[in-house]
Amino acid sequence: MQSTDPNATPQAPAGNDQALEGELETLSRQLGEAETKLAEMRETVLRERAELDNQRKRLQRDLEQARRFANEKLLADLLPVVDNLERGLAAEGSDAAALRAGVELTLRELGRVVEGNGLRAVGVVGEAFDPERHQAMSLVEAAELGSGKVVAVMQKGYLLNDRLLRPALVSVSK
Numbered sequence: 001m002q003s004t005d006p007n008a009t010p011q012a013p014a015g016n017d018q019a020l021e022g023e024l025e026t027l028s029r030q031l032g033e034a035e036t037k038l039a040e041m042r043e044t045v046l047r048e049r050a051e052l053d054n055q056r057k058r059l060q061r062d063l064e065q066a067r068r069f070a071n072e073k074l075l076a077d078l079l080p081v082v083d084n085l086e087r088g089l090a091a092e093g094s095d096a097a098a099l100r101a102g103v104e105l106t107l108r109e110l111g112r113v114v115e116g117n118g119l120r121a122v123g124v125v126g127e128a129f130d131p132e133r134h135q136a137m138s139l140v141e142a143a144e145l146g147s148g149k150v151v152a153v154m155q156k157g158y159l160l161n162d163r164l165l166r167p168a169l170v171s172v173s174k
Helices: 014-066 072-090 096-116
Strands: 119-122 134-140 150-154 157-160 161-164 166-174
Touching: 014 161, 134 150, 150 161
Parallel strands: 134 166
Antiparallel strands: 119 157, 150 166, 157 161
16 A cells, blocks of 8 residues: 655665666766776876977977077188188288288188078179169269169178178169
């Protein structure tokens, strides 16, 4: 007979208790596995963050080193030029021809070094005036060259790896 008392607690069948306990145990096990997996993921994230931070610091250090030693090759190439200039200054006597020859050799060696490092002179008499590479200082009459040609170079210009470093100061024919 069933009780009609509203305050009476319903009695669950014994098999239903076992099913609830089994389900509770399964959920507890799954929760434990999820917590373990979460802890592993947190650890992985922390390791990845540390690795990214270390890589950023390493790249920053490498960049700083590259900046500090960027001119190393150029300066090593310039050392023989410096040596030759020092030898010229230490030379005894006043033979102007020998001194001039030494300076010419040193200038040639310096030209070889700067060309080897991407520096090229701009501004040759007779070439067409290029406003991207030349700065006109004056216009002169020069019938033999034609109009728009470089007549005289007051100061050479330079290109560094095809980028204008300094324009040539020139006189241009009318």
